[in-house]
Amino acid sequence: MNEQLYNTDYAHWAETMAERLDKRDFEHLDIENLVEEIKDLSKRERDRLLSSIRLIIHHLLKWDYQPHKRSRSWEITIKRERNNIDFYLEDSPSLRKYLSEEWVTKIYRNAYLDAMKETGLDFPQNCPYSIAEILEREVKQ
Template identity: 40%
Template sequence: MINRVEKLSGTKVIITNFMSKSPLYETDLMDWLTQQKLALASRDITALDWENLAEELDSMGISEKNELKNRLIILLTHLLKWQYQSSKRSISWFTTIANQRDDLQDILNEKPSLKQYIPDILPKAYRNARREASAETGLVLSTFSEICPYDIQEILNPEFLCNTTDDFEKAM
């Protein structure tokens, strides 16, 4: 049971009890989501599963940040490989870099508030990318800087490091 307190007209307080709809949440998430969407659309606050809605919204935020981090790891790993193993550059690396840049740019354009998390996420993503690049290239970990050598503008810039047609043709 969830208690909700509302202030009306300055001094009047109404306490409303809402039952959690958690059994459906636990047994059929898709059905639960549909019912919650319908309750929101019809403004039926008594049908809302407040506790689980709050949890799901929190999970959505975490998922968005994780997607940002995972895409940065992939992109940074490939930028490091591109920079440190120029003799092994390939179309695959080139397209991965280009696609990850495009996808990251799309994510940040669609969800601009994610940009505020980049200063916290980038060092963590780089730490993982550095380790992956070392494993994939066979180069010792100390080959790569401990601190990300690129800023976010460079990372997302299609002209930086692995750029357009010239690098694509060299990779072929």
């Protein structure tokens, strides 16, 4: 029954599992799917952080390579995503391990493609930004 509920009504399944956990009804838990969901929670948190980094890089590329088109909107997006990163790290300090050159290199490819599709410009093949620049560099119109 747990598997069927998981596949047909995820929200109801989650509520049911929470109730069973709260009541310490361990015998009726859907352990297999609970384990997968807990693993996915970590990935979702990581992906939110990486998405913010990607957006910042995307907007920094546009900022640097299209100075004549700089907008308050780009500035707001960069600052908003930096604030989001601060919140993510406050809630989950272990996410700091993704603030590395290795992860920036992985993320850069997608940010580069996004910016290239949007602008028609060609950008450097390798990320021109350090972690510190991504997280702290001043952008003002």
